[in-house]
Amino acid sequence: MPSRPDLLDLLERYFALSPVPDGPVLGVGALDVPVGTPEWPHPARPRPGVGPVPIDDVRAALAAQVEAGLPEAVEWFAERNPGLSQAARSAGLHVDELPLLLAADPLEVLLPPGVRFFLVGAEDPQLATYQRLAQLAFTVPAGSVAGEATATPTGTAPDRMVDPPQPTDVLRERIAAGRTVLMIAVEDGETVAVGSHQPVDVEGTEVSEIVGVATLPRFRGRGMGAGLASALVEHARETAAQVFLSAGDHDVARVYERVGFARIGTTFVAEPAGD
Incomplete structure (x- = not known):
C-alpha cells in the first residue's frame, strides 16, 4: 500500500x-x-x-x-x-x-442467502426507481449498519416508494460514460438495496469511490450493505488501483474495517446546520 x-x-x-x-x-x-x-x-x-x-x-x-x-x-x-x-x-x-477508509485487503463478497447483485445499465427502465430507493433509504437517518441509513427515531421509516422519481438524465449519462457504476441487490425479485462506485482516471491511475450504499428499512441488519460494498470493491478492482470511501460515522467505519477496509484519514464535511 x-x-x-x-x-x-x-x-x-x-x-x-x-x-x-x-x-x-x-x-x-x-x-x-x-x-x-x-x-x-x-x-x-x-x-x-x-x-x-x-x-x-x-x-x-x-x-x-x-x-x-x-x-x-x-x-x-x-x-x-x-x-x-x-x-x-x-x-x-x-x-x-x-472516517476515510481504503479497501486494503482482498474482500470476500458477502452474499446474504437468497440475495443476488446486479450491475445496472444506462437504459434500465427502473433507473428512476433505484434513485428513489436510495433517496428513501437515506431519509431522516438515525444511525447506520454498514453504511446504511436506519429508521427515524420517532417512528418507522417508510418502506414504500411513493414520491415521484427524480430526473434520471444525468445518472444515465454518467452510467453510459462509465463515470458511475450502479449496482443493486435483489431478493425474491424485489430490489432491496443500491450502491455505486465512481471511477476517475487520475493521471493514468484509476481511482474509485464507493458511495450511496443504502438498503430499504425492512431489509436491514442482514449484512446487505457490507455485501454490496464488497461486490462494488470487487468490480472496481478489475480496473482501479485504489478504492476508497468515507464512512458515515465511527461505528460504520468499524463494520467496513471488518470486511477489509483500513482507515487512512478523516474527511470533514461542512454544511448548513440541519442539512
Whole structure:
C-alpha cells in the first residue's frame, strides 16, 4: 500500500478531477467550487497544495453555490487543512467528521442467502426507481449498519416508494460514460438495496469511490450493505488501483474495517446546520 501522504495526494487529485466532466469549476480564493448541474452537485474543496483557507474564501464559495442553485457544502481532509474547520464554523456551517477508509485487503463478497447483485445499465427502465430507493433509504437517518441509513427515531421509516422519481438524465449519462457504476441487490425479485462506485482516471491511475450504499428499512441488519460494498470493491478492482470511501460515522467505519477496509484519514464535511 502507498504511504498515507501519497494516498492523500492521489485522493486530492481524484476530487479535483471528478467534477470536471459535469460542468465548470470556479477558482474562489483557495477553494475550487464546481458549479455544474444541481442534479449531481459536488462540494467545494481546497485546491490541492494550497495553504490555509480563510473564512472570506469559504463565504465566497458558499455564495457561488447559492447563485448556481446548488447546496452549500465544503469538504476536505483533516490532515491537509486542519484550520478549515474553524473557518467553516465561523461561516455558519456545521462540520461532521467522517472516517476515510481504503479497501486494503482482498474482500470476500458477502452474499446474504437468497440475495443476488446486479450491475445496472444506462437504459434500465427502473433507473428512476433505484434513485428513489436510495433517496428513501437515506431519509431522516438515525444511525447506520454498514453504511446504511436506519429508521427515524420517532417512528418507522417508510418502506414504500411513493414520491415521484427524480430526473434520471444525468445518472444515465454518467452510467453510459462509465463515470458511475450502479449496482443493486435483489431478493425474491424485489430490489432491496443500491450502491455505486465512481471511477476517475487520475493521471493514468484509476481511482474509485464507493458511495450511496443504502438498503430499504425492512431489509436491514442482514449484512446487505457490507455485501454490496464488497461486490462494488470487487468490480472496481478489475480496473482501479485504489478504492476508497468515507464512512458515515465511527461505528460504520468499524463494520467496513471488518470486511477489509483500513482507515487512512478523516474527511470533514461542512454544511448548513440541519442539512
